[in-house]
Amino acid sequence: MNxxxxxxxYFVGIGGIGMSAIARYFKAIGKNVYGYDKTQTLLTSELEKEGISIIFSDEVDQIPEIYLNKTETLVVYTPAIPSNHEQLSFFKNENYHLMKRAQVLGFLSDPLNGIGIAGTHGKTTVSSLTAHIFKNSTQDCNAFLGGIARNYNTNLLLSKTSPWVVLEADEFDRSFLQLHPQVAVVTSMDADHLDIYGEKEELEKTFQNYVRQIKKGGHLVYKKGLPLKPEGINLHSYSLEEEEADFYAKNLKLIKGLYQFDLVHPNGCIEGLNLSYPGRINVENAIAASAVALICGINQEELRLALNNFMGVRRRFDYRIKSDKLVFIDDYAHHPKELWESISSVKAIYPDKKITGIFQPHLFTRTRDFADGFAESLDLLDELILLDIYPARELPIEGVDSSLILSKMKKKGRICSKDELIEQIKQGEIEVLLTLGAGDIDKLVEPIAQILNQRIK
Incomplete structure (x- = not known):
């Protein structure tokens, strides 16, 4: 099947960040593209502006007639869609050609030189920055990203000439096992998605299986210390400042909220690199992306330019307001380690400011499994407003709600509903504000920004 x-x-769950990139690809090559999603979002609105029609009802009679032609229609779905979904059930019962998002990505990427970037944290930033470096070089690239790259305002990059394709390799539902990259990156293997894997050991085993799928003679770039030793490929370790790694930073300096560093690599050192994207964790992400670039033959000056003009990723340490009076940063962090890195980075940039965080936990299982870790990371804040858990695909679990996190914290926080939040922002004393989470907290970002901009004026 081609x-x-x-x-x-036809896309079932077209508003997902990974699904939308593939939808954009098929639209770009001239296919008829249509899709369903549960709710309207900024991303679905952008797709509609690009000429992709979307419905927000799962009733079968909403499917346009041309998509009822089984021989000419491919149905792409995401594993986040429940199995009893009306349209998905119809397509399955009628024996349509169905493919998961990850399978489609595997088909599209296999003929090219894939750069598959995996990890429980950091993969969106590393993949977006890697793609940006390639775009700023003579090599160019295609890319299917898990976030909206601000330099391009999209999650899909296309090239008519480049053999390279940058892919976000997602561990959820073992999706990345559909990929066979030429170059792979693994940023982290912390326990996550235990609703899928059960135990951390099973997650690690699946990462091992992923790196075994690297094409023979290919390359693995991995965070120093991760237990990955596949055979038949070239291994390259990286770290923020650990000299035993193949790629690492030295002379790391924070200058006006941004980092400058020297990049040590196996063939020497590139001095005075300036990363235009804030956050100490993003220096580590930049080292991973730079390692890939140098391995693939991108020269030092191309790398230097790209790091200096990278504008970041929507909802990844995303400055919404940056003024002397007030700062507002939006971040997708939804795992204890991600929260720790994000909040620590903000505290390093604004050591004398009060840091207020609004956090929306994502999934009942994740809250249950990592309540202690969430409490420890959120204790870094000076003030915490905690929203109710965003359930996504899950049903409630008895005894698991946002108060479980609060009960384990040393500092005090308060639980607030989404309906009450805007009024609390109006009344609060805010110096630096962080919105944190992977649920629908993103819908509150613009209203919050409007209130804070009015306060500045």
């Missing part, structure tokens, strides 16, 4: 032979592509 998926590019289908005339019509």
């Amino acid at each position: 998926i590019e032979d289908f005339k019509n592509i």
Whole structure:
């Protein structure tokens, strides 16, 4: 089956960040593209402006007639869609050609030189920065990203000439096992998605299986200390400041909220690199992306330019307001380690400011499994407003709610509903504000920004 032979592509869950990149790809090559999603978001609105029609009802009679032609229609779905979804059940019962998002990504990327970037944290920033470096070089690239790269205002990058494709390799539902990259990156293997894996050991085993799928003679770039030793490929370790790694930073300096560093690599040192994207963790992400670039033949000056003009990723340490009076940063962090890195980075940049965080926990299982870790990370804040858990695909678990996190914290916080939040922001004394989480907290970002901008004026 050649998926590019289908005339019509129907997406069940088109508003997902990974799904939307593939939808944009099929639209770009001239296919009829249509999709369903549960709710309207900024991303679905952007897709509609690009000419992709979307419905927000799962009733079968909402499916347009041309997509009822089974021989000409491919149905792409995300594992986040429940199995009893009305449209998905219809497509399955009628024996349509169905493919998971990850399978489609594997089909599209296998003929090219894939750069698959995996990890429980950091993969979106590393993949976006890697793609940006390639775009700023003579090599160029295609890319399917898990976030909206601000330099391009999209999660899909296309090239008519480049053999390279940068892929966000997602461990959720073992999706990345559909990929066979030429170059792979693993940023982290912390316990996560235990609703899928059960135990951390099973998660680690799946990462081992992923790196075994690197094409023979290919390359693995991995965070120093991760237990990954596949055979038949070239291994390259990286670290923020650990000299035993193959790639690491030295002379790290924080200058006006941004980092400058020297990049040590196996063939020497590139001095005075300036990263235009804030956050200490993003220096580490930049080292990973730079390692890939140098391995693939990108020269030092191309690398220097790209690091200096990278604008970041929407919802990844995303400055919404940056003034002397007030700062507002939006971040996707939804795991204890990510929260720790994000809050620590903000405290390093603004050591004398009061840091207020609004956190929306994501998933009942994740809250249950990591309540202690969430409490420890959120204790770094000076003030915490905690929203109710965003359930996503899950049903409630008895005894698991946001108060479970509060009960384990040393500092005090308060629980607030989404409906009450805007009024609390109006009344609060804010110096530096962080919105944190992977649920629908993003819908509150713009209203919060409007209130804070009015306060500045």
